Amino acid sequence: MAEEHHGRCLCGAVRYRVAGPLRDVIVCHCGVCRRTHGAPAAYSACPRDRLELLADADLRWHEHDGARRGFCAVCGSRLFWDRGRAAISIAAGSVDEPTGLRTSHHIYTAHAGDWYDVPDGSPAGTVG
Ligand SMILES: [Zn+2]
Ligand SMILES: [Zn+2]
Structure with a gap:
């Protein structure tokens, strides 16, 4: 079977494949x-034409600095980060x-916030 993933917000009003x-x-x-998530943000990503929204009537977008979240x-769950590139970022959680x-x-x-430690040996940079 071909690989596929599913995901959703906390309440299930927004679902994707x-x-x-x-x-x-x-x-x-x-x-x-940090501000929008309340903590560091963990994102996966996929080519945007591979993302299918199965339920999105309650999906809203907030734009800041040329990127939409x-x-x-x-329920307020953060799901996507989109800067208009070929790939769209998907909140790992x-x-x-x-x-x-x-x-x-x-x-x-x-x-990084001053209230936590970044894991040792983490590659830094501006990838993605
Ligand atoms: Zn929800
Ligand atoms: Zn960031």
């Missing part, structure tokens, strides 16, 4: 992610388990 593999997870420590208007994913990078670690 990804045909094919997901990219490994990148954890972003930038100030925008998709969230559920009912919304993917149904087992995800088979691993974390490959921590980015913007210089902006």
